[in-house]
Amino acid sequence: MAQSSEVLVLNASYEPLQRVSVRHAIKMLVREVAVIEEADEGTFGPFPMPRVLRLVRYVVTRWRHRLGCTKAAVKARDRMCAYCGGSAETVDHIVPRSRGGTLTWDNAVAACLRCNHRKADRTPTEAGMTLLLTPAAPAPWVYTPPAFAAT
Numbered sequence: 001m002a003q004s005s006e007v008l009v010l011n012a013s014y015e016p017l018q019r020v021s022v023r024h025a026i027k028m029l030v031r032e033v034a035v036i037e038e039a040d041e042g043t044f045g046p047f048p049m050p051r052v053l054r055l056v057r058y059v060v061t062r063w064r065h066r067l068g069c070t071k072a073a074v075k076a077r078d079r080m081c082a083y084c085g086g087s088a089e090t091v092d093h094i095v096p097r098s099r100g101g102t103l104t105w106d107n108a109v110a111a112c113l114r115c116n117h118r119k120a121d122r123t124p125t126e127a128g129m130t131l132l133l134t135p136a137a138p139a140p141w142v143y144t145p146p147a148f149a150a151t
Contacts (some may be wrong), residue, residue: 006021012057016056074105084114093108
């Protein structure tokens with residue numbers, strides 16, 4: 001029996017909330033705050049081995065609507081080099097960090113190594129490069145953190 005070490009917890013609206021241990025998941029089932037949506041083979045006491053749980057009541061998560069801007073999130077948002085359309089290997093700051101630019105949704109784009117080196121510490125205009133996309137914060141459901149990636 002292959003036992004996964006974590007269980008995905010969904011909100012009542014089927015949005016992913018977090019991953020918890022199997023032990024925590026069983027406690028949620030005993031308290032009847034969640035139901036099993038998907039189970040692995042085997043049992044854990046009287047319960048099937050949970051893989052995915054769904055909360056019985058909706059939990060308001062306002063904090064989830066603001067995704068943190070990370071390099072992994074920028075690459076997931078863009079999925080290609082913002083300058084040439086090639087594979088996204090790194091993140092480029094539109095206003096370079098050497099000029100006070102920060103890692104924000106509006107100032108970061110995914111780039112290939114070649115374009116990132118070509119642009120260097122200049123703005124795209126100064127480097128004679130055009131952006132193929134307009135950087136902006138993604139909708140909350142666009143970027144799925146690695147903890148919730150489908151297995």
